[in-house]
Amino acid sequence: MSELFDSTPPPPLAEALRPKTIEDVIGQAHLLGSGKPLSLAFSSGKPHSMILWGPPGVGKTTLARLSAKAFDREFIAISAVLAGVKEIRESIEQAQQNMAQYGKQTILFVDEIHRFNKSQQDALLPHVESGLFTFIGATTENPSFEVNSALLSRAQVYVLKSLNAQELRVLFDRAHDYAMPGVEFENTAIESLISFADGDARRLLNLTEQIRNALSASGSDINIVDQQFIENAIATQSRRFDKGGDQFYDQISALHKSVRGSNPDAALYWFCRMIDGGADARYLARRIIRMAWEDIGLADPRAIQLANDAAQTYERLGSPEGELALGQALVYLAVASKSNASYKAFNAARAYVATDQSKPVPIHLRNAPTKLMKELGHGKEYRYAHDEPHGYAAGESYLPEGMKEPNWYQPVQRGLETQISEKMAFLRKLDDESKKT
Numbered sequence: 001m002s003e004l005f006d007s008t009p010p011p012p013l014a015e016a017l018r019p020k021t022i023e024d025v026i027g028q029a030h031l032l033g034s035g036k037p038l039s040l041a042f043s044s045g046k047p048h049s050m051i052l053w054g055p056p057g058v059g060k061t062t063l064a065r066l067s068a069k070a071f072d073r074e075f076i077a078i079s080a081v082l083a084g085v086k087e088i089r090e091s092i093e094q095a096q097q098n099m100a101q102y103g104k105q106t107i108l109f110v111d112e113i114h115r116f117n118k119s120q121q122d123a124l125l126p127h128v129e130s131g132l133f134t135f136i137g138a139t140t141e142n143p144s145f146e147v148n149s150a151l152l153s154r155a156q157v158y159v160l161k162s163l164n165a166q167e168l169r170v171l172f173d174r175a176h177d178y179a180m181p182g183v184e185f186e187n188t189a190i191e192s193l194i195s196f197a198d199g200d201a202r203r204l205l206n207l208t209e210q211i212r213n214a215l216s217a218s219g220s221d222i223n224i225v226d227q228q229f230i231e232n233a234i235a236t237q238s239r240r241f242d243k244g245g246d247q248f249y250d251q252i253s254a255l256h257k258s259v260r261g262s263n264p265d266a267a268l269y270w271f272c273r274m275i276d277g278g279a280d281a282r283y284l285a286r287r288i289i290r291m292a293w294e295d296i297g298l299a300d301p302r303a304i305q306l307a308n309d310a311a312q313t314y315e316r317l318g319s320p321e322g323e324l325a326l327g328q329a330l331v332y333l334a335v336a337s338k339s340n341a342s343y344k345a346f347n348a349a350r351a352y353v354a355t356d357q358s359k360p361v362p363i364h365l366r367n368a369p370t371k372l373m374k375e376l377g378h379g380k381e382y383r384y385a386h387d388e389p390h391g392y393a394a395g396e397s398y399l400p401e402g403m404k405e406p407n408w409y410q411p412v413q414r415g416l417e418t419q420i421s422e423k424m425a426f427l428r429k430l431d432d433e434s435k436k437t
Contacts, residue, residue: 018065025059025066026163026201042067048156051139051143053139053140056140058162058163065077076094076106080113085119085120095133096132107133108135109138114140122148125151135154135155172208184223189226189227192231193230210233211230211233248279251270254270260295267331284326285326292304297417299417300336339415341410361400362401367379395430
């Protein structure tokens with residue numbers, strides 16, 4: 001086994017296997033396939049500013065480098081994590097020198113462009129406008145929020161996707177042939193590596209390199225790598241998760257919509273994905289309570305109580321025991337009857353009040369704690385509902401004078417709200433009868 005490994009340290013796999021041509025790129029078929037946007041752009045030879053938006057390890061830097069070759073431009077790369085105005089100025093000077101000495105335009109690649117503040121991004125604008133360089137930015141964050149609108153309007157946004165299992169298998173085969181051609185991998189071992197990579201090509205190459213190093217360090221004649229060797233050599237890594245970015249909000253959106261869509265399995269999947277990725281369970285507990293009020297409401301008031309109980313249970317037990325309570329609450333919410341009637345009614349009422357003038361309280365509804373107030377007639381004609389038939393003052397008005405019944409609350413024909421709807425219909429009938437007398 002030892003003869004497979006040279007004493008000279010090999011270059012990192014991620015760099016050694018970086019694609020040299022567009023044809024070598026694995027994944028992003030929606031951009032690089034025949035007739036697709038980036039494929040057409042590269043074949044045209046006409047450069048344009050662009051922002052490559054996608055998760056880590058999907059080829060943003062590689063595509064930026066290949067664009068310089070496709071467009072026959074000089075290439076300057078800076079990282080917004082480390083660079084500042086000084087580095088931007090030096091890059092601009094280098095681009096000017098490229099034009100003056102070689103008559104060639106430059107592609108300026110800014111990795112992690114979302115790390116630049118507004119003034120740093122603004123510093124690029126005049127030179128993008130003048131054509132001194134073509135700007136390419138790479139970001140893992142939504143450029144709508146992280147890139148200045150002026151810069152964003154001058155660049156085409158391309159969305160890159162995580163690599164799927166088939167694409168990662170192609171990449172692994174390429175890495176295996178390059179780094180460990182004499183070692184056989186069982187299919188379960190390869191599947192484990194792909195699972196650990198979680199759609200990230202760079203992570204897969206780094207993991208493969210870890211296996212190579214582990215084999216070299218073992219000093220044994222291991223010719224077949226099985227799943228056990230993979231698990232021993234690689235520490236378990238959590239799935240990719242961004243506690244403050246798009247992935248976070250996309251996953252909480254998927255969780256909420258799975259509950260609303262009455263799919264308990266999907267709700268549990270997204271819940272466990274977020275827990276596995278390091279999401280704060282207390283935040284998830286708050287969202288679960290919100291789901292109960294917003295999407296179940298009065299169709300099943302038990303859901304609200306159960307969500308509150310689950311949150312309190314988590315506070316008492318913590319992780320991981322308390323997560324079971326949250327998971328069970330999610331299952332109940334998913335299968336419960338759904339209604340957003342009271343949620344919609346509340347929003348409609350709040351919107352009405354926000355734009356309406358301040359109407360006075362009708363005299364019969366006013367409080368009368370003093371003699372003067374009583375003499376002024378406050379509460380004089382108020383009808384006490386408990387003393388009326390059915391405990392209801394039929395025909396009584398509780399809105400400001402002149403305001404029509406808005407009918408904001410419209411119960412649905414599901415769960416408890418079916419009975420509420422019947423009750424309200426009965427009360428409206430009593431109102432109608434009172435107007436005839």
